[in-house]
Amino acid sequence: PEKRKRVVRLWCDGCYDMVHYGHSNQLRQAKSMGDYLIVGVHTDAEISKHKGPPVFTQEERYKMVRAIKWVDEIVEGAPYVTTLETLDKYNCDFCVHGDDITLTVDGKDTYAEVKQAGRYRECKRTQGVSTTDLVGRMLLMTKAHHSNMVRFHTDNFGKGATAHSPWTGVSQFLQTSQKIIQFASAKEPQPGDTIIYVAGAFDLFRILLPHKKKKKKNPDMQISEGICEALCMYVGEGLAINGIHLCKLQPEQIEPKRRGIFRTIDSGNNLTTDDIVQRIIENRLQF
Ligand code: CTP
Numbered sequence: 001p002e003k004r005k006r007v008v009r010l011w012c013d014g015c016y017d018m019v020h021y022g023h024s025n026q027l028r029q030a031k032s033m034g035d036y037l038i039v040g041v042h043t044d045a046e047i048s049k050h051k052g053p054p055v056f057t058q059e060e061r062y063k064m065v066r067a068i069k070w071v072d073e074i075v076e077g078a079p080y081v082t083t084l085e086t087l088d089k090y091n092c093d094f095c096v097h098g099d100d101i102t103l104t105v106d107g108k109d110t111y112a113e114v115k116q117a118g119r120y121r122e123c124k125r126t127q128g129v130s131t132t133d134l135v136g137r138m139l140l141m142t143k144a145h146h147s148n149m150v151r152f153h154t155d156n157f158g159k160g161a162t163a164h165s166p167w168t169g170v171s172q173f174l175q176t177s178q179k180i181i182q183f184a185s186a187k188e189p190q191p192g193d194t195i196i197y198v199a200g201a202f203d204l205f206r207i208l209l210p211h212k213k214k215k216k217k218n219p220d221m222q223i224s225e226g227i228c229e230a231l232c233m234y235v236g237e238g239l240a241i242n243g244i245h246l247c248k249l250q251p252e253q254i255e256p257k258r259r260g261i262f263r264t265i266d267s268g269n270n271l272t273t274d275d276i277v278q279r280i281i282e283n284r285l286q287f
Pocket of ligand 1: 016023097100124128129
């Protein structure tokens with residue numbers, strides 16, 4: 001009989017606060033190293049202790065990580081320091097982290113133990129995006145009250161290889177079609193497939209996805225997946241994301257309401273960008 005390939009189980013952990021495409025890119029790279037991805041998310045208390053209070057609560061962060069398409073399972077309240085005991089408890093072969101060093105409050109590498117045991121793998125950290133940078137941008141936004149000055153700056157984001165954030169000096173992640181394709185499935189739409197187009201600014205990743213379960217027959221679920229993919233990255237260059245594939249946006253084809261093919265879904269969450277800004281202001285002193 002044919003020998004079945006052993007399933008490689010992977011572990012990632014982190015704060016995953018204000019989930020951004022750097023986080024989803026990390027989980028995408030991790031998943032490509034094995035078969036089953038478990039993500040441990042730290043509690044608010046642990047994060048406060050080691051690096052200051054998160055903007056999103058643990059319950060919100062659990063939901064957001066669970067919604068990312070490469071995540072098979074999450075572990076709520078995973079310890080800040082990654083131990084062999086944790087990897088063994090969840091039967092994981094190794095853990096994967098971006099190529100930046102994470103330290104505890106007393107300066108110790110949180111991955112020292114798993115590194116020593118050879119159960120540590122690294123993926124590339126995405127340049128130009130971080131929670132700290134997002135928090136900074138949002139505070140500046142409120143200061144300038146969405147003024148033209150801020151708009152002028154944001155318009156220059158990511159344009160060209162030398163583009164820099166006006167606030168942090170960090171070079172901005174360049175969105176290319178090649179990058180977008182890495183986030184999408186390589187499959188072409190087949191005759192009979194339902195193709196769903198989802199449009200939006202997708203400025204901040206919020207909790208829009210209570211469930212991620214793939215149920216082919218439920219159209220709402222397919223819409224959710226579309227949003228999930230769209231939220232896993234920035235959309236650019238006239239490319240739109242649909243449930244399964246990428247398609248070129250053709251404005252003359254998009255008259256969904258007129259043609260009776262427009263559906264609304266309930267995101268189950270009404271948190272606005274302004275609410276998030278308010279939270280940041282409330283704990284600003286601690287950043
Ligand atoms: N990560 C990444 N690229 C980024 C930001 C984070 O690959 N731009 C990865 C980290 O290397 C880690 C995982 O995402 O493996 C979770 O990171 P997290 O614990 O949430 O915190 P930070 O690394 O501090 O992320 P940020 O600076 O955005 O808060």
